[in-house]
Amino acid sequence: MPKLDVLSLEQAKLNSATGKRAQILREYIAIIDAVPAGKAGRLAAGPGETLGAVRRRLGAAAKQTSRSLIIKRTDEHVYFWVDPSSGRRRGRPPKNAS
Numbered sequence: 001m002p003k004l005d006v007l008s009l010e011q012a013k014l015n016s017a018t019g020k021r022a023q024i025l026r027e028y029i030a031i032i033d034a035v036p037a038g039k040a041g042r043l044a045a046g047p048g049e050t051l052g053a054v055r056r057r058l059g060a061a062a063k064q065t066s067r068s069l070i071i072k073r074t075d076e077h078v079y080f081w082v083d084p085s086s087g088r089r090r091g092r093p094p095k096n097a098s
Contacts, residue, residue, distance in 0.1 A: 010064070010065060010066065013064070014026070014029070014064065024057060025057070025060060025061055025064060028057050028058055028060070028061035029061045029064065029065055031043070031058075031061075032058070032061055032062060032065065032067065032069070032080075035080070035081070035082075037082060039081065040079055040080065040081040041079070041080050041081070042077050042078070042079050043058070043077060043078045043079075043080070044076060044077050044078075045078075051073055051076075051077075051078055052073075054078050055071055055073050055078050058071055058078065058080055059071060067082060068082070068083040069081065069082060069083060070082075070083050
């Protein structure tokens with residue numbers, strides 16, 4: 001009889017992804033996890049990378065983990081931090097049904 005483990009959908013997607021892209025995504029998720037709340041991270045492009053690629057991968061990792069990041073790019077670095085207003089929804093609030 002097979003053994004059943006119940007996982008979150010996010011964890012299942014992350015564990016089932018294979019290949020180089022999935023490995024890079026895991027690295028960027030670890031980078032996001034390493035930055036504590038209330039702090040910001042600064043990334044520089046490694047050899048063979050561009051700042052655009054770093055920013056894009058950081059955004060993809062945040063989206064995979066359902067986090068809202070603010071990402072800013074300068075000439076030499078990419079800065080990021082967790083969006084403090086991520087719990088708020090944009091737009092007009094819904095009418096009360098009364």
